[in-house]
Amino acid sequence: MKHKIEVFSAGCKVCTDTIDTVKKLAGSEHEVVVHEMQQKEVADRAAQHGVRSVPAVLINGKLAACCASRGIDESVLREALQ
Numbered sequence: 001m002k003h004k005i006e007v008f009s010a011g012c013k014v015c016t017d018t019i020d021t022v023k024k025l026a027g028s029e030h031e032v033v034v035h036e037m038q039q040k041e042v043a044d045r046a047a048q049h050g051v052r053s054v055p056a057v058l059i060n061g062k063l064a065a066c067c068a069s070r071g072i073d074e075s076v077l078r079e080a081l082q
Contacts, residue, residue, distance in 0.1 A: 003030045003081060006058040008046045010037045018055035025078055 007022055009015035019034055026032050035042045037054055046056065050063050057064040059080050066077035 003059050004033070004061070005030055005081075006033045006035060008035050008037055008042070008051050008054050008056040008058075010054045012054075015055040018057070021074055022057060022077070025074070025081060030081065 003026075005022055005026055007015075007019050009019060019032075023032055035046070037043050037046060046054075049056075049058055049061070051058075057066055057077065064077060064080055066073045066080060
C-alpha cells in the first residue's frame with residue numbers, strides 16, 4: 001500500500017535529519033512531501049492536524065505516533081509504513 005507521508009519542518013538540524021530518515025524509509029514506494037512551517041498556510045494546516053512541535057510526520061493525513069515525543073522514533077515510523 002502506497003502511503004502519503006508529510007513532514008512538517010522548521011529547517012533545523014533535527015528536522016533535516018528526520019526528512020532524511022523518512023525519505024530513506026519511504027524509498028520509492030511512498031510519496032514524501034516536506035512542508036516548511038515558515039509559511040502561514042503550512043502552519044495553519046499543521047495546527048489542524050494537531051502538530052504542536054516539529055519535526056512532525058503525517059501518514060495518510062494522520063499524525064504519526066513516531067513523533068509523539070521529542071524527535072522521531074524510527075522503529076515506530078518503520079512499523080507505520082508496513
